[in-house]
Amino acid sequence: MFAVPDGPLTREIWMRYALVRIRELVDKPRAEMTDTELSIYTFATAALSGGEPIIPLGAPGLHAVGTDRARLCRVCGAEWPLRGAAEHVAGCPVRSATA
Helix, strand or coil: CCCCCCCCCHHHHHHHHHHHHHHHHHHHHHHHHHHHHHHHCCCCCHHHHCCEEEEEEECCCCCCCCCCCCEEECCCEEEEECCCCCCCCCCCCHHHHCC
């Protein structure tokens, strides 16, 4: 675990500390997470990958099926064609935020 060193708390030191803490949360098995940890899990995963809740499939680290390009909501897990309308799962907070 990365400990915050003594001395001035610079932006770089704080960001490194925060990212290590976020990574620890994301790597923790979901069965062992508290309710609070589960409630921020999707936001933590988004923070590690640039903060965007909707990402294109085929982005680095992801694989689209065949040559089809699509988008994925990391909050609700819905996928839809790149040129199609967003098809979030009912109750997805991103759906109501982008409506």
